[in-house]
Amino acid sequence: xLQITRDGEYAVRAVLFLAGRAEGxxxxxxxxxxxxxxxKSYLSKIMQHLVRAGLVxxxxxxxxxxxxxxxPEEITLREAIEAVEGPIFLNVCLIKKGxxxxxxxxxxxxxxxxxxxxxxEVLDGKTMAQLVIDGESLLKKKPKxxxxxxxxxxx
Amino acid sequence: xLQITRDGEYAVRAVLFLAGRAEGxxxxxxxxxxxxxxxKSYLSKIMQHLVRAGLVxxxxxxxxxxxxxxxPEEITLREAIEAVEGPIFLNVCLIKKGxxxxxxxxxxxxxxxxxxxxxxEVLDGKTMAQLVIDGESLLKKKPKxxxxxxxxxxx
DNA sequence: ACATTTAGGATGATTTTAGTCCTATTTAGC
DNA sequence: GCTAAATAGGACTAAAATCATCCTAAATGT
Ligand code: SF4
Ligand code: SF4
Numbered sequence: 001x002l003q004i005t006r007d008g009e010y011a012v013r014a015v016l017f018l019a020g021r022a023e024g025x026x027x028x029x030x031x032x033x034x035x036x037x038x039x040k041s042y043l044s045k046i047m048q049h050l051v052r053a054g055l056v057x058x059x060x061x062x063x064x065x066x067x068x069x070x071x072p073e074e075i076t077l078r079e080a081i082e083a084v085e086g087p088i089f090l091n092v093c094l095i096k097k098g099x100x101x102x103x104x105x106x107x108x109x110x111x112x113x114x115x116x117x118x119x120x121e122v123l124d125g126k127t128m129a130q131l132v133i134d135g136e137s138l139l140k141k142k143p144k145x146x147x148x149x150x151x152x153x154x155x
Numbered sequence: 156x157l158q159i160t161r162d163g164e165y166a167v168r169a170v171l172f173l174a175g176r177a178e179g180x181x182x183x184x185x186x187x188x189x190x191x192x193x194x195k196s197y198l199s200k201i202m203q204h205l206v207r208a209g210l211v212x213x214x215x216x217x218x219x220x221x222x223x224x225x226x227p228e229e230i231t232l233r234e235a236i237e238a239v240e241g242p243i244f245l246n247v248c249l250i251k252k253g254x255x256x257x258x259x260x261x262x263x264x265x266x267x268x269x270x271x272x273x274x275x276e277v278l279d280g281k282t283m284a285q286l287v288i289d290g291e292s293l294l295k296k297k298p299k300x301x302x303x304x305x306x307x308x309x310x
Numbered sequence: 311a312c313a314t315t316t317a318g319g320a321t322g323a324t325t326t327t328a329g330t331c332c333t334a335t336t337t338a339g340c
Numbered sequence: 341g342c343t344a345a346a347t348a349g350g351a352c353t354a355a356a357a358t359c360a361t362c363c364t365a366a367a368t369g370t
Contacts, residue, residue, distance in 0.1 A: 001358095003244055003246065004157050005156065006328060006329090007328085009246065009247075012263055029346080029347075041329070041330055041331070044349095047347080048347085048349075051347090058346090058347060059336090059337080060337060060348075061346055062344065063339090063346080064336080064337070064346045066347085077266060085156070088158075090159060091164065092164075104293070105290065105293045107290040108167055108168075108232070115274055115277040119273065122266060122269050126266050131263060131266075135260065135261070138260045160357085160359085162359085183315075196360070196362070199316080213315090215317075216369060217314040218314080218368075218369055219315045220316085221316085
């Protein structure tokens with residue numbers, strides 16, 4: 001359907017959450033689940049994937065939890081997504097040369113190539129660090145909408 | 156999976172085929188199916204969708220067939236895809252405001268918005284007419300690879 | 311009439327999606 | 341060493357999407 005799955009969406013939320021914590025601080029599944037509104041048991045699977053993909057590290061047992069394996073500046077949005085969804089290919093012919101045998105003479109192939117490149121430019125261009133900053137600005141700017149241009153108090 | 160479905164892929168192939176015919180010329184399902192390597196019975200459904208979407212017109216009965224409802228210059232790649240797949244939304248929050256209730260304070264939302272915009276720029280930027288031309292160039296340029304830089308004859 | 315074509319619906323196998331749940335293992339702290 | 345707290349991992353499932361096939365109805369040119 002040319003849409004990201006819940007896996008990818010939840011992975012981004014989880015990684016973004018960890019990026020917002022102090023470096024190396026441990027977060028519990030239950031914390032992440034509640035803050036990011038992801039079903040706890042489902043999130044458990046997502047975290048496993050993220051650990052295996054090397055994006056997140058975990059400590060088991062009492063006082064365990066999850067933390068980022070790398071600094072938020074070094075994790076892109078695309079990486080978070082692909083860690084759980086696998087590599088993105090907008091069409092089968094982008095998987096590898098010859099995957100679609102029409103690729104050599106197909107004019108549409110080139111367009112998908114370009115489209116994917118452009119998509120990646122956006123997804124690679126955002127790091128978790130930047131997203132955390134963006135998120136903070138959003139919270140500051142929009143506590144309520146329809147702000148009466150001057151005085152913050154009203155009614 | 157963030158990948159176009161066979162529906163979309165086949166729709167593009169079919170519309171592109173029709174775009175390559177003379178204006179108003181009728182093409183049979185069997186012709187399109189064979190040329191574009193799409194299962195005939197499946198293609199039948201795709202063509203129905205394209206007709207209902209208003210991209211293609213059909214004539215039933217003997218000497219019937221399909222032809223483009225508009226000129227190839229006026230049909231974009233995105234239209235061909237969305238005609239059978241429905242509108243593209245890279246993430247649920249792009250469907251409409253409030254579809255994801257986090258959208259107002261979610262920094263990732265903005266990125267998806269930008270990503271989709273860029274994707275659409277590419278998909279909207281290619282018309283069927285242009286793709287036909289592109290296809291012709293590809294056929295001229297690459298009859299064989301590893302061309303011996305000068306003489307076309309060899310062995 | 312008849313052959314040719316598309317229209318449309320019913321059906322179905324397989325895969326993906328979006329989860330849940332239970333047990334095993336690891337670890338900290340007492 | 342025991343125990344409580346956590347993650348690891350696998351089994352399982354319901355529902356939906358994907359990728360088709362097949363059959364009958366309707367339309368149309370000759
Ligand atoms: S766009 Fe062209 S090359 Fe890519 S899958 Fe479709 S036919 Fe094959
Ligand atoms: S990116 Fe943000 S707004 Fe969009 S679906 Fe995810 S959480 Fe919601």
